[in-house]
Amino acid sequence: MSGGVVEGKEHKDGEENMAAWLVGIKxxxxEPYHLPPLGPHDVKVQIKALGICGSDVHHFKNMRCANFIVKKPMVIGHECAGIVEEVGSQVKTLAVGDRVALEPGISCRRCNHCKDGRYNLCPEMKFFGSPPTNGSLANKVVHPEYLCFKLPDNVSLEEGAMCEPLSVGVHACRRANISPETNVLIMGAGPIGLVVLLAARAFGAPRIVIVDVDDCRLSIAKNLGADETIQVSMNIQDVGEEVVKIQSAMGSGIDVSFDCVGLNKTMSTALNATRSGGKVCLIGLAQSETTVPLTAAAVREVDVIGVFRYRNTWPLCIELLKTGKIDVKPLITHRFAFSQKGVEDAFETSASGRSAIKVMFNL
Incomplete structure (x- = not known):
């Protein structure tokens, strides 16, 4: 089913390696997941913590996320950390028993994007749980040594798994050059909006305003350190009025806006609210096509920046967690065991939204 080499029984004690397979809508x-043989530069990792991402929920509900379509049964999941169980013959930086956070995307390392250091744009990327590549909601996975990052003693496996969503925030802040001179607006207080909030603060942003339709999520954002929160409507007719409110709450020019939603309304709000010469960073992409007031933004020289996943972020994320500059623990709102019922309940909880921010599996 996986396309890997069938090695029969996986565990020395006779247990099979099991994984959560997405076989149809919801x-x-x-079921068993037979791993490929361990290459010389690979490690076998016992997965201990895995978070559910918004893209996992899209796959679960629709068998697709944007242009990534699930055409055959696929192991789901990619935000993960675990313990090294076995190392390949050429592995030098890791040992059995090491606790590691896994970066889920394997790039080709040969194309121009990879050679330029922008490997997140690699057209040959094999990314855990993004069709057709199997994911990591499994007892064990095999992964390259260079994509497994050792965790310090004071960083938990759950926090290690949170390096993946946090990486989106870190990469976005790097793309937008966030500094102690940058006032930040964040559209959307979901999991990605909240990690952008944490990352922007760690990068020194002096003032952060966050906007959402849900007062529950805004209260979480306030507790995480947002300076101001503003509840907005779903109605695009309200953009003008809400922009005035947002600018007033900031108290000075908005240097960078992060759209962590990706709707016509959120993009329009971000483009209109950002000061002349500022930047709008597009992270959330809820719609494949949008209609937004680009001309008005262009004449004010507002730069529009795209963000896709991340690159070279795990070392910094681990350092931010280790030093306490970022605390991701409050984002983990629900925990489930790795069982048939646990998997079903966890995905239903995550898909329902409501009070769920980060739903985590403990394996």
């Missing part, structure tokens, strides 16, 4: 089944 249908997950825990």
């Amino acid at each position: 249908t997950l089944k825990i």
Whole structure:
């Protein structure tokens, strides 16, 4: 089913390696997952913590996320950390028993994007749980040594798994050059909006305003350190009025706006609210096509920056967690065991939204 080499029994004690397979719309089944043989530069990792991402939920609900379509059964999940169980013959930086956070995308390392250091844009990227590549909601996975990052003693496996969503925030802040001179607006207080909030503060942003339709999520954002929160409507007719409110709450020019939603309304708000010469960073992409007031933004020289996943972020994320500059623990709102019922309940909880920010599996 996986396309890997069938090695029969996986565990020395006779247990099979099991994984959560997405087999249809809202249908997950825990079934055997036969891993490929361990290459000389690979490690076998026992997965211990895994978070559910918005893209996982899209796959679960629709069998697709944007242009990534699930055409055959696929192991789901990619935000993960675990313990090294076995190392390949050429592995030098890791040992059995090491606790590691896994970066989920394997790039080709040969194309121009990879050679330029922008490997997140690699057209040959094999990314855990993004069709057709199997994910990591499994007892064990095999992964390259260079994409497994050792965790310090004071960083938990759950925090290690949170390096993946936090990486989106870190990469976005790097793309937008966030500094102690940058006032930041964040559209959307979901999981990505909240990690952008944490990252922007760690990068020194002096003032951060966050906007959402949900007062529950805004209260979480306030507790995480947002200077001001503003509840907005879903109605695009309200953009003008809400921009005035947002600018007033900032108290000075908005240097960078992060759109962590990706709707016509959120993009329009961000483009209109950002000061002349500022930047709008597009992270959330809820719609594949949008209609936004680009001309008005262009004459004010507002730069529009795209963000896709991340690159070279794990060392910094781990350092920010280790030093306490970022605390991701409050984002983990629900925990589930790795069982058929646990998997079903966890995905239903994450898909429902409501009070769920980060739903985590403990394996």
